[in-house]
Amino acid sequence: MILKVEHIEKAFGKNKVLKDVSMEMNSASLYGIVGENGSGKSTLLKIIVGEWRPDHGKISVNGLLGYCPQETLLFALLTVDEHFRYFAEAYGTDKSELLRRGESLMNYFKFTKFRNERIANLSGGTKQKLSLAIALLHQPQLLILDEPYTGFDWDTYLLFWELTDKLRQAGCAILVVTHMLTEKKRFDRIFNLEQGLLS
């Protein structure tokens, strides 16, 4: 089991956002979590990746984690290439291998021509592609994607799903969180997050 979420609860003031949320994920699987805006999806992901602490419950991640947040969290004044170098340093494993992988992800998502461009000058879609590429740089075993295809054009959207198929075949577990789920037949399981409860 690569991810185990046990009885997670989280409240902000009196607002209980997550109430006893539990789920498990195995390798080579694609799971989805859907829910309306404000249903607590991003909160759950932030707790899974360790950004926030739950009020109650336990998370176990058994493998390398890749995380693509909802906001494209990038440095406005650095270029695409500089991001790959910076994040490769953060991942701390074979840097040259990570940079090669960054190169191939740039090719795959077709944004190589922007490699020397600062993030402030990029479109929302290209930023999203880079954000996703950073999450994939170290070949994670568990990939957590928060609204991953927002801003993608149709071709990139198709490339995204093609990539998730390849990753799953290679043994990666992927958790996609979105307010609007398409391609339902691709998923092994879809959860609905409503009023803080996962069903």
Next chain:
Amino acid sequence: MILKMLFRRRVVLLLLVLMPVVFLSVVELTASAKMILFRLASLEKMVFIEESQKQISLVFFSVTSTGFLVSFLALNLIQIDSNVNRRLVICGYHPFELLVSNLLALLLVILFIAIYIALLINLFFTVRHLPLYIFGLVLIGFVYGCYGLAIGSLVKGKLEGVFFIVLLANIDAGWLQNPMYYAEAQNNIIIRYLPAYYPSQSAIIAAFTDYSGANACFFSILYGSGFLILSLLVFYNKMRIKK
């Protein structure tokens, strides 16, 4: 990467260069040549020196402008990309690595500002011990830089951070440490415990006398280290992976 991002903000660099020129030029144009007697408060012996109001003000404003510039810069460094820094931590960086790299970048900038302002003040008058005077400016940069890092780690909002900096820098570095004010102040024990006291004294001693400012330097480093430890603890607590 931090320095790279800083150097790409051209208006910021321009203002860093321009602001001390404006500060010191205003002093040069407005301060009188009247001689003023004041006591070097941080020395154990009762030492009085007599200098012109203009020269005292130039040294005081060089300290003030270094403190102001560095504290705002430190605040900005730590606040501006905090969410992206959080992502770097999730990807594997230790929060300390990020804070220390910010601090190293800041120290380089402090050194540049201190040397620049010290050379600039030499256009107006010759300070007695230039290297020690530069060190005094580095100390105010260190103390207020670490204060900026601490506030940036503690406070999320940009405006709140700016107000916290203004609250202390304005009253301490920008007012109370002025030797002309300090000499006549009552309850000056309060002023002695403020962060700009020892760095200001260290710069003034180096600029006007042959006395040793070692004591002032030691307490400046101590004060700055206190702010640095506070910022390390708060930054680590905010940024660490929570399981």
